[in-house]
Amino acid sequence: MMSCKRLLDVALSLLLLCLLSPLLLLAALAIVLESGCPVLYRQTRLGLHGEPFGMLKFRSMVQNAAAIGPYFTQTDDPRITRVGRFIRRTSIDELPQLCNVLRGEMSLVGPRPDVPAQRALYSDADWAQRCSVRPGITGLAQALYRSESTEAQRLAADLRYTREASCWLDLKILLLTLKRLSGKGGN
Template sequence: MKRLLDVVLSLAALLLLSPVLLAAALAIALESGLPVLFRQTRLGLHGREFGMLKFRSMVKNAAAIGPYFTADNDPRITRVGRFIRRTSIDELPQIINVLKGDMSLVGPRPDVPAQRALYSDADWVQRCSVRPGITGLAQALLRSAATPQQRLEMDLRYTREASVWFDLRIMVWTVGRLSGKGSN
């Protein structure tokens, strides 16, 4: 049921959001050139690697300039990038990851391989027992203001309580937080 919901809602989102996707791609290309998409290795279901898509919100070769995470006022973030991050438009290409089956609409956010070291073995196995999501409980409630410990607690809570109804509630909460405090 969850996978069917992911596919149906993702196809509808692609159709409805196509003007936003095109506008974002054009704005990125005009400001800082091609490519407009950024692919980053992330860890998904059972810890398997996949290429997660995002609109490029940083200067080209940003990974060579700084760490995998961003800080407040990170100079690598472009002007358009600040806007698409604040509004979460940068995450919309992950709809393609959902259609491919790498991700779900709702689940713990996928980690980069370096973050694996932050977890105990038991927490890691539990966290990776579900597909990662475009949004999750931590993002719906705290956005990027969540501490690593809060994020872990909410991710593990999600794995214990996962259901279609919980996913729908998280989606509603996420929409309510889209331009709220904690976005970067």
């Protein structure tokens, strides 16, 4: 039997993919017109139990950006395209992860999946706890801080989520994330 969380993940992901399909097509077209193909970027991330998977995003950087700079971006990173700045600011670049949710690699809500190099930032106990749930498109850290959190704040929020996870908390985080994305969330 499907859990409440998985049922919510599948139902909302399918609904969002259908409703947002015109936006997804426009984003893909804008990327192709500005910087060519590929439209999607697949990055290795660590998921449930630390298992690697290919997380999807709309490509927001120049081609071969990973060869030019680090796995993280900085303010005014020259690798980010004009379209890329817009889709990042609006979080449209994250929408292909709805496919990762449908495939069971991610959830709508959970700690954001880390790249393998970030494993070194955690103690063994914290890592095991963090990887005890599926990573999410959004999480408690994103709902509270968007991308302005420190590593310590993000870790604390992620670990808190793993201890308190429930369908109700997921709904609350989804609503807080929408509020923050709409510009009404404050800091």
